[in-house]
Amino acid sequence: MSKCSIAIDIGASSGRLIAGYIENSQLQLVEIHRFENKLVEKNGHFCWDIEKLFSEIKTGIGRCKSQGFTPVSIGIDTWAVDFVLLDENDQLLTDAVAYRDPRTDGMMEEVFQKVSKERLYLETGIQFQKFNTIYQLYYLNMHQPEVLQKAKSFLMIPDYLNFLLTGKKVNEYTNATSTQLVNAFTKKWDIELLNQLGINTQMFQAILPPKTKLGNLREELVEEFGFDMEVILPATHDTGSAVLAVPEVNNTIYISSGTWSLIGVENKFPICVTKALDYNFTNEGGVDYRYRFLKNIMGLWMIQEVKRNYNDQYDFAEFVKLANEANNFSAKVNVDDDRFLKPDNMIEEIQKYCMETNQDVPNTPGEVAKCVFDSLAVSYQTAINQIEEIYETEFATINVIGGGCQNEMLNQLIADTTNKEVVAGPVEATAIGNIVAQLLALGDIDDINEARNLVKQSFEMKKYQAITA
Numbered sequence: 001m002s003k004c005s006i007a008i009d010i011g012a013s014s015g016r017l018i019a020g021y022i023e024n025s026q027l028q029l030v031e032i033h034r035f036e037n038k039l040v041e042k043n044g045h046f047c048w049d050i051e052k053l054f055s056e057i058k059t060g061i062g063r064c065k066s067q068g069f070t071p072v073s074i075g076i077d078t079w080a081v082d083f084v085l086l087d088e089n090d091q092l093l094t095d096a097v098a099y100r101d102p103r104t105d106g107m108m109e110e111v112f113q114k115v116s117k118e119r120l121y122l123e124t125g126i127q128f129q130k131f132n133t134i135y136q137l138y139y140l141n142m143h144q145p146e147v148l149q150k151a152k153s154f155l156m157i158p159d160y161l162n163f164l165l166t167g168k169k170v171n172e173y174t175n176a177t178s179t180q181l182v183n184a185f186t187k188k189w190d191i192e193l194l195n196q197l198g199i200n201t202q203m204f205q206a207i208l209p210p211k212t213k214l215g216n217l218r219e220e221l222v223e224e225f226g227f228d229m230e231v232i233l234p235a236t237h238d239t240g241s242a243v244l245a246v247p248e249v250n251n252t253i254y255i256s257s258g259t260w261s262l263i264g265v266e267n268k269f270p271i272c273v274t275k276a277l278d279y280n281f282t283n284e285g286g287v288d289y290r291y292r293f294l295k296n297i298m299g300l301w302m303i304q305e306v307k308r309n310y311n312d313q314y315d316f317a318e319f320v321k322l323a324n325e326a327n328n329f330s331a332k333v334n335v336d337d338d339r340f341l342k343p344d345n346m347i348e349e350i351q352k353y354c355m356e357t358n359q360d361v362p363n364t365p366g367e368v369a370k371c372v373f374d375s376l377a378v379s380y381q382t383a384i385n386q387i388e389e390i391y392e393t394e395f396a397t398i399n400v401i402g403g404g405c406q407n408e409m410l411n412q413l414i415a416d417t418t419n420k421e422v423v424a425g426p427v428e429a430t431a432i433g434n435i436v437a438q439l440l441a442l443g444d445i446d447d448i449n450e451a452r453n454l455v456k457q458s459f460e461m462k463k464y465q466a467i468t469a
């Protein structure tokens, strides 16, 4: 039986359980279990099926031994901002409502009546996304105050899954920063801000950093699995784990390319200057209290929805092939328009946008896909220009990580549009960062530099240069 550490990485479109271990000075990965993640409608809201997700986690853990692995540790990472509330008996008071649910429409403006946008940004350094946790809680404050008053525990999605595994209730730092309720400098819950918004401060848990050893499994789970293991906090915000796996951060802009495209750089300090506010960049927490200066771009969510609209008739590789064949189609959309956050039909929304802007309307799967990929590349270029304006320097390399780095057409489009070298990989950057954080906690790796060198020597990266016309 091989000893390993297990990463549970659950993104907005898929989850995976990956076993990781070091052999021959390389990080070896074995995918043990992969499952779909998607929104479900529950009690009038878009929600995550948290019970199904935990069941999939247990299925994956149950498969380890049969695949020859004895896990010594496990870490869970997921998307950001979303949470559940527990009552005094640790029972769920809320569903796991998803950030794409329209309940937060207008909540940002309500909060600005109490706290200015400028103050929020100067203190938290977090980008203004209408689905941030602060606006979700403010919705509850306005429409279901009794729920907030009864709440004894606020747990973000990975925190809750950790609670189900261990019985321990903590808030992990990198994900807590995505709430826009953590002070970027003290790295603690901003109690004054919470009080000003009338949000119950008692339900928040201690904020603990990545590499914290949370404890062992609940007894009943040890019996169920036939083995125990340490539950360790990675960067439980999936993008925080992905960025840890970026092999070379110097002079590099990363694009964590999955359901979202998170484009940014790694810092040792927060950047909360006016220009960063104007361009809506964020300073999410990273491992070792570094900062992820980045912004959300709508991402491959758009092609995921196009795929769904075509009843999954084409897979992602086929969309790339069809887009390449539609190379004369040139209409583009502003991917960051809120209309693309959760449209009833993504294809129709893209077509409407093109009509409204007097462009050719995409009618074939290839034209729609090309419009999405071309539009993403333009949005990346804009964000890169903004980063270089704020940093007053040029970055030489763009490192695309995550599932989207398999989109060779988009990688080439990014190189052509930005005239920079694009390095693609690793695909499972998030899971890699998750495992690496565990190995750092276990002392198998000394520090982040050693971790990034291990990633560099373990995974192949593909390079793209701009093709001049």
Ligand SMILES: Nc1ncnc2c1ncn2[C@@H]1O[C@H](COP(=O)(O)OP(=O)(O)O)[C@@H](O)[C@H]1O
Pocket: 010, 011, 012, 013, 014, 015, 257, 258, 259, 260, 300, 301, 303, 304, 316, 317, 320, 402, 403, 404, 405, 406, 407, 408
């Ligand atoms: N073979 C492929 N070719 C092109 N794109 C791909 C391929 N496989 C996956 N993708 C892209 O990767 C995306 C999923 O990336 P992933 O990081 O797994 O997302 P998340 O973590 O948000 O669930 C898909 O939406 C798709 O656009």
Ligand SMILES: C[C@H](O)[C@H](O)[C@@H](O)C(=O)COP(=O)(O)O
Pocket: 010, 011, 012, 013, 078, 079, 080, 081, 099, 237, 238, 239, 257, 258, 259, 260, 261, 262, 296
């Ligand atoms: C809603 C957040 O902005 C989102 O979680 C983002 O931060 C993120 O991490 C998305 O990861 P995916 O793997 O789902 O693209």
Ligand SMILES: [Mg+2]
Pocket: 010, 011, 012, 238, 258, 259, 402, 430
């Ligand atoms: Mg992901």
